[in-house]
Amino acid sequence: MKIHQVKKITRSTRIPQANAADRCCGSGKGTETASCCGPLMIVAGGEITDKVPGFISWVGTAAEKVPRIATSLTYADHAGACMARWGINRMRYIVPPGRYAIGTPGPDAPVLVTGNYKMSFDMVRNALSGRNAWLLVLETFGVNVWCAAGKGTFGTAELVRRIQKTGLHQAVSHRQLLLPILGAPGVSAHEVAKRTGFTVRYAAIRAEDLPSFLDNGMVTTPEMRKIGFTTYDRLVLVPVEIVLTLKSIALFGGALFLAALLANGFGAATVMTLAYLGAVLTGVAIVPVLLPWIPGRSFAVKGALAGVVWSADLYLYAGGGSWSVTTTIAAFLALPAICAFYALNFTGCTTYTSPSGVKKEMHLGMPAMGSAVIAAVLLLVVGRFL
Amino acid sequence: MFGLRYLENVVTLRLNPAGCTGCGRCVEVCPHQVFALEGRKARIDDCDACMECGACAKNCPVRVITVDAGVGCASGMINEWLQYHNIRRGGGGSCC
Ligand code: SF4
Numbered sequence: 029m030k031i032h033q034v035k036k037i038t039r040s041t042r043i044p045q046a047n048a049a050d051r052c053c054g055s056g057k058g059t060e061t062a063s064c065c066g067p068l069m070i071v072a073g074g075e076i077t078d079k080v081p082g083f084i085s086w087v088g089t090a091a092e093k094v095p096r097i098a099t100s101l102t103y104a105d106h107a108g109a110c111m112a113r114w115g116i117n118r119m120r121y122i123v124p125p126g127r128y129a130i131g132t133p134g135p136d137a138p139v140l141v142t143g144n145y146k147m148s149f150d151m152v153r154n155a156l157s158g159r160n161a162w163l164l165v166l167e168t169f170g171v172n173v174w175c176a177a178g179k180g181t182f183g184t185a186e187l188v189r190r191i192q193k194t195g196l197h198q199a200v201s202h203r204q205l206l207l208p209i210l211g212a213p214g215v216s217a218h219e220v221a222k223r224t225g226f227t228v229r230y231a232a233i234r235a236e237d238l239p240s241f242l243d244n245g246m247v248t249t250p251e252m253r254k255i256g257f258t259t260y261d262r263l264v265l266v267p268v269e270i271v272l273t274l275k276s277i278a279l280f281g282g283a284l285f286l287a288a289l290l291a292n293g294f295g296a297a298t299v300m301t302l303a304y305l306g307a308v309l310t311g312v313a314i315v316p317v318l319l320p321w322i323p324g325r326s327f328a329v330k331g332a333l334a335g336v337v338w339s340a341d342l343y344l345y346a347g348g349g350s351w352s353v354t355t356t357i358a359a360f361l362a363l364p365a366i367c368a369f370y371a372l373n374f375t376g377c378t379t380y381t382s383p384s385g386v387k388k389e390m391h392l393g394m395p396a397m398g399s400a401v402i403a404a405v406l407l408l409v410v411g412r413f414l
Numbered sequence: 415m416f417g418l419r420y421l422e423n424v425v426t427l428r429l430n431p432a433g434c435t436g437c438g439r440c441v442e443v444c445p446h447q448v449f450a451l452e453g454r455k456a457r458i459d460d461c462d463a464c465m466e467c468g469a470c471a472k473n474c475p476v477r478v479i480t481v482d483a484g485v486g487c488a489s490g491m492i493n494e495w496l497q498y499h500n501i502r503r504g505g506g507g508s509c510c
C-alpha cells in the first residue's frame with residue numbers, strides 16, 4: 029500500500045532531456061545531470077527580468093516581457109553546469125518560466141518547449157544558434173525535463189497554462205509545439221490539442237539533434253528517438269552520487285572506525301574502515317562506469333560481483349593471509365552486500381531500468397544483503413572470542 | 415541498447431490492440447522502441463526493453479495502453495521498503 033503513496037512524490041532521477049553542449053569539466057557532449065529528482069526544496073523560477081541568462085534585449089511590446097537571449101554559452105554558464113554536477117548550488121540552477129526569443133522569430137517561427145532547469149535551458153538555446161525560434165520554458169521548479177515529466181510538473185496542465193500566460197496564440201500564426209521526447213511521460217498530446225488547439229510534436233531526445241531535425245523538414249530519425257546510456261553519460265552522474273552518499277559514509281564509516289578501534293586497535297580499525305569505503309565507492313562509482321561489462325542484468329548481482337572482486341583485492345593486497353577464517357568470511361559477506369546496495373541504488377539514475385524490475389530486485393535483494401551484513405558482524409564478534 | 419538490458423518478464427506494459435487506431439503516437443514517444451506499427455495496428459515488439467516511463471499510455475488518444483508507471487527512484491523505494499518493515503522510521507520520500 030505504502031509503495032503507492034510514494035509513487036506520487038518520488039521519481040527516478042535518470043537522466044537527460046537533452047544531451048548537448050555542456051562542456052563541464054572538459055570537453056564532450058554532456059548529459060544533463062539529475063541526481064535523485066533534483067532539489068529537495070521546491071524553488072520556483074520567478075519572473076522574467078533583464079537578468080535572465082544570455083539576455084540581449086526585449087522584443088515586442090513592453091507588456092509582453094519577452095527577452096531575446098544569446099545562444100552562445102559563457103564561461104559562467106559552463107562553470108555553473110560544472111558545479112551543478114557536483115551538487116553545488118543546484119537548487120538555484122533555475123531560470124524564470126515564460127516565452128523567450130532566439131534570433132528574430134516571427135509568427136511562423138517554430139516553438140520549442142523545455143523546462144526551467146538552467147542546464148536544459150542552456151542546452152536548448154545553444155543548439156538553436158543561428159536560428160529564429162521561440163522558446164517556451166515551463167515551470168519545472170529547476171528540475172530537468174525527464175524527472176519533471178515523471179513528477180508531472182513538465183505536464184499537460186503547466187503547458188496549457190504557459191501557452192495562455194505567454195500569449196502564444198497571438199505571437200504565432202501556426203499551431204504546433206516541439207517537445208523533447210523525454211517530456212512525453214508528463215504530457216498528453218491529445219489533451220493539449222483539445223484544450224489549446226496546438227498540436228504536439230515530440231522532436232528528439234537530445235537537444236543536439238534539434239538542428240538536423242529542423243533542417244530536414246522536421247523529421248525525427250530513429251536515431252533521434254533512441255535513448256542511450258553511454259560511458260560519458262554514466263560518468264557525469266558519479267560526482268553527484270558521491271556527494272549524496274557522503275553523509276551516510278561519514279556516519280557509518282565513523283561508527284565502524286570507533287567500534288573497531290575499541291575492539292581491535294588502530295591498525296585493524298583503519299583497514300576495516302578503508303575496506304568499507306572501498307566497497308561503497310565500488311558500488312557508487314565503479315559499477316556505474318563499468319556497467320555494461322559487469323555480467324548479469326540485476327544491479328544487485330552486478331554490485332555483489334564487483335564487491336567480491338573488491339574483497340579479493342583486499343585479501344591479496346592488504347594482508348589477507350594473516351586474517352582469521354572468521355574475518356575472511358565476514359569480509360567476503362559484508363563488502364559485496366554493501367556494494368550491491370549502492371549498485372541497486374544507482375537504478376534510479378539509469379535510462380533503462382523499470383520500476384517493476386527494481387521492486388523485484390529489492391524484495392529479493394534487501395533481505396539477502398541485510399542477512400549478509402548481520403552474519404558478518406556476528407562472525408567478527410565470535411572471531412574475537414575464539 | 416548496447417548490452418544494457420534489464421530483468422526479463424517484469425514489465426507491466428499491456429496493449430489492447432482491439433481499439434488501436436494506428437496513430438503511431440506510442441512509436442513516436444517511446445525511447446526504447448518497444449512498439450512497432452503493423453499495418454494499422456500497434457504491436458508490442460520488445461516488452462522487456464520497456465522502462466515503464468508511461469509516455470505511451472499518457473499519449474495514446476484511445477487509451478488502449480496501460481503501464482504501471484511511477485516509482486523509479488531506488489533510494490525512495492528502499493526507504494519505503496525499510497519503513498514498511500519498520501527498520502527505519504520517518505523521512506518518507508526523502509528522495510525527492
Ligand atoms: S512505458 Fe515508456 S519505455 Fe515503456 S513502452 Fe511506454 S514509452 Fe516505451
Ligand code: SF4
Pocket residue numbers: 429433434435436437438439440441455456473474475476477478479
Ligand atoms: S498510441 Fe494508441 S492508438 Fe495510437 S498507435 Fe499506439 S496504441 Fe494505437
